[in-house]
Amino acid sequence: MKVLLTGATGFLGEYMIQELLENNYEVVAFGRNEKKGKYLSENYKNVKFVKGNLENREDLEKITDQIDFVIHAGGLSTVWGRWEDFYNANVLGTQNILNFCEKRNVKRLVFVSSPSVYAKKGDSLQVKEEEAPTENNLNFYIKSKLMAEKLIKESSYKSWVIIRPRGLFGVGDTSIVPRLLKLNGKIGIPLFAGGNQMIDVTCVENVALSLRLAMENENALGKIYNITNDEPMKFKEILDLFFAEMGIEGKYVNFNYPFTKGIVTILEKVYSFFKIRKEPPLTLYTLYLLRYSQTLSVEKAKKELGYKPKMTVREGVKKYVEHNRKS
Incomplete structure (x- = not known):
C-alpha cells in the first residue's frame, strides 16, 4: 500500500514516515524543502520524494x-x-x-486540521469535536483551516477523516518549545493567572499514530477527531517539567491581563494597517492561549479509533531534552 504524505519535509513529516514504514507502507513524500526531501529518500527505504507546492496542480501531477x-x-x-x-x-x-483524491480514486484522505479552530476568549474544558464554530476570525490561520474543513465536508469526495491534534512537541520542534525557552533566557515567560490554566500538549509520535489509525479504521470515515496526550496539565507545570529535566531555573514574569490585552489589540491594528508581515511580539490568539484554559476531549478517538498514546508527556520531555543535550 502506498501513501502520499503532504508536508513531508515539515516537523510532523519524518515521524509520520517512520510510523508508516514500521507498518509496512510505502511513502511518496511531497514537500517544498528539497534538502530535507533528499535526506528522507536517502535515509529511509521505500520513501520517494517529490518536490512540489500544494498550490500548483502541476506539481501534484508529477x-x-x-x-x-x-x-x-x-x-x-x-x-x-x-x-x-x-x-x-x-x-x-x-x-x-x-481533486487529486477524486481523480486518482484514492481510498481515503486524512486531513491534519487544527484545534486552534476552538480558540476564543474564555476557558474551554474537555471540548468535543462538534463544538467547533463554523466561523472564527481570530486570525487568518484559523479562518483558513475552517474553510479547508468545510471544503472537505462539502466535497463530492466522501472518503475522508479530519484530525485536530493539539500542541505538538518533540525532537525537531521549531515552534512551541524553542520559543518558550528563548523567552526564558531573555525577559522571562509571561504568566497570566499564575500559570494555573489547564492545557493539552501532544507528543508528535502520538499524532503520527493517530493519523495512521484514522487512515486504517473503517469506523472513522467522514468523522472528525481531537488528538492530545490525554494528560491535561497546568501551563506552568509543563514548563517546570522541561526546566527540571534541563537542570535550569524557569524565569517567569506575571503580566496584567487587561493591560496586556489593550497593548496587543493596538499592536495588531497597527501591524494590519501598515501591512507589516513580521509577526507582532504578541497576538490576541497567543494571548488567549497564555491566559485561558483549553483542554480537548479525546474520548471519541479512544473509542472509535482505538487511540492510546504510546508516549507520555514526561517521556516526550525527557526525549526532547536528551536529544538537545547531545546535539
Missing part, C-alpha cells in the same frame, strides 16, 4: 505512482501573515488535494 491513501499535513502554519498566503496554502492547496 506523482505518477498509484496512491492508495493521502495524509494531508502540508500547509502554512503560523499566527501571522497575509490572507492571500493562508488561502493559497491551506484552502486552495486542500482543494487541489481533494
Whole structure:
C-alpha cells in the first residue's frame, strides 16, 4: 500500500514516515524543502520524494505512482501573515488535494486540521469535536483551516477523516518549545493567572499514530477527531517539567491581563494597517492561549479509533531534552 504524505519535509513529516514504514507502507513524500526531501529518500527505504507546492496542480501531477491513501499535513502554519498566503496554502492547496483524491480514486484522505479552530476568549474544558464554530476570525490561520474543513465536508469526495491534534512537541520542534525557552533566557515567560490554566500538549509520535489509525479504521470515515496526550496539565507545570529535566531555573514574569490585552489589540491594528508581515511580539490568539484554559476531549478517538498514546508527556520531555543535550 502506498501513501502520499503532504508536508513531508515539515516537523510532523519524518515521524509520520517512520510510523508508516514500521507498518509496512510505502511513502511518496511531497514537500517544498528539497534538502530535507533528499535526506528522507536517502535515509529511509521505500520513501520517494517529490518536490512540489500544494498550490500548483502541476506539481501534484508529477506523482505518477498509484496512491492508495493521502495524509494531508502540508500547509502554512503560523499566527501571522497575509490572507492571500493562508488561502493559497491551506484552502486552495486542500482543494487541489481533494481533486487529486477524486481523480486518482484514492481510498481515503486524512486531513491534519487544527484545534486552534476552538480558540476564543474564555476557558474551554474537555471540548468535543462538534463544538467547533463554523466561523472564527481570530486570525487568518484559523479562518483558513475552517474553510479547508468545510471544503472537505462539502466535497463530492466522501472518503475522508479530519484530525485536530493539539500542541505538538518533540525532537525537531521549531515552534512551541524553542520559543518558550528563548523567552526564558531573555525577559522571562509571561504568566497570566499564575500559570494555573489547564492545557493539552501532544507528543508528535502520538499524532503520527493517530493519523495512521484514522487512515486504517473503517469506523472513522467522514468523522472528525481531537488528538492530545490525554494528560491535561497546568501551563506552568509543563514548563517546570522541561526546566527540571534541563537542570535550569524557569524565569517567569506575571503580566496584567487587561493591560496586556489593550497593548496587543493596538499592536495588531497597527501591524494590519501598515501591512507589516513580521509577526507582532504578541497576538490576541497567543494571548488567549497564555491566559485561558483549553483542554480537548479525546474520548471519541479512544473509542472509535482505538487511540492510546504510546508516549507520555514526561517521556516526550525527557526525549526532547536528551536529544538537545547531545546535539
